[in-house]
Amino acid sequence: MVIVPSPDVIGAEIQDVDLAQPLSDAEFSRIDAAFNKHAVLNFRNQQLDEPQLIAFARRFGEVERIFLTHYAHPKYPEIMFVSNIKENGQDIGHADAGRVWHTDMSYTARPPRATMLYALEVPVEGGVALGDTLFSSAADAHDALSPEDRQRIAKLRAVHQVAGRRARTGTGQEDQALRYQQPAVVHPVVRTHPYTGRKCLYVSKGECEGIEGMPKDEALALIDKLADHTIDPKFRHIHRWRVRDLLMWDNCTVQHLASLDYEWPSHRRLMHRITVDGTIPT
Ligand code: SIN
Numbered sequence: 028m029v030i031v032p033s034p035d036v037i038g039a040e041i042q043d044v045d046l047a048q049p050l051s052d053a054e055f056s057r058i059d060a061a062f063n064k065h066a067v068l069n070f071r072n073q074q075l076d077e078p079q080l081i082a083f084a085r086r087f088g089e090v091e092r093i094f095l096t097h098y099a100h101p102k103y104p105e106i107m108f109v110s111n112i113k114e115n116g117q118d119i120g121h122a123d124a125g126r127v128w129h130t131d132m133s134y135t136a137r138p139p140r141a142t143m144l145y146a147l148e149v150p151v152e153g154g155v156a157l158g159d160t161l162f163s164s165a166a167d168a169h170d171a172l173s174p175e176d177r178q179r180i181a182k183l184r185a186v187h188q189v190a191g192r193r194a195r196t197g198t199g200q201e202d203q204a205l206r207y208q209q210p211a212v213v214h215p216v217v218r219t220h221p222y223t224g225r226k227c228l229y230v231s232k233g234e235c236e237g238i239e240g241m242p243k244d245e246a247l248a249l250i251d252k253l254a255d256h257t258i259d260p261k262f263r264h265i266h267r268w269r270v271r272d273l274l275m276w277d278n279c280t281v282q283h284l285a286s287l288d289y290e291w292p293s294h295r296r297l298m299h300r301i302t303v304d305g306t307i308p309t
Pocket residue numbers: 109124125126142158159160283284285286298
């Protein structure tokens with residue numbers, strides 16, 4: 028197995044490993060360490076059926092239940108379809124997941140440690156893959172703040188609400204109903220990574236609605252400033268998809284965004300998505 032870091036502040040490709048086969052503890056430890064270090068890992072050319080994908084995810088922790096149940100795989104409820112494909116006029120999966128910069132499920136009390144996407148169909152135009160996924164390092168963004176700014180935000184806590192500003196910009200009605208059942212949660216603005224100890228900015232424009240004890244206008248202005256800083260191009264890594272990529276990312280260290288630059292029915296995109304349990308942000 029070979030670990031090839033990307034030239035960016037995050038991201039690595041893991042080569043010469045077959046995730047369909049059980050991994051030895053030594054191999055898994057190297058992957059786990061690489062995941063903590065590089066935060067976004069890609070494994071090219073994997074041939075994974077659903078049980079194999081679930082088995083690989085389980086090496087990192089408990090696999091989570093999906094709350095957008097209408098997009099769950101009918102046989103494997105741990106797997107959600109992320110897809111623009113329509114059958115009988117209906118989306119078979121989450122068609123616009125990742126439409127804004129975010130970190131997965133920050134609106135839950137215990138957001139997932141890791142998200143995995145396994146590419147089954149990738150849209151292509153003129154030989155170029157569409158639908159890149161963009162990542163940004165919230166750890167490097169934190170480290171780049173001035174000491175004064177770091178001190179100012181160190182003890183702040185933000186309110187995360189999935190039915191917040193992002194939801195109001197237009198997703199499907201069924202999604203909206205499920206989103207509105209999720210109560211708001213409060214998390215530190217600066218999260219300490221549970222494995223590396225690095226400090227990571229943990230706010231996004233889409234899902235943060237306020238900061239405890241701060242007037243709303245002031246809080247939203249600060250959230251937007253920190254969120255814009257987090258996605259500065261110097262902290263980024265872009266993943267260009269190929270069919271049979273297994274990509275995984277660390278929801279504490281990075282935020283991500285999907286490029287929705289492809290259209291049904293001329294382009295088809297189908298991913299299997301799975302998330303692994305995390306820790307309560309501290
Ligand atoms: C997501 O945000 O979970 C999906 C990202 C993508 O589809 O590229």
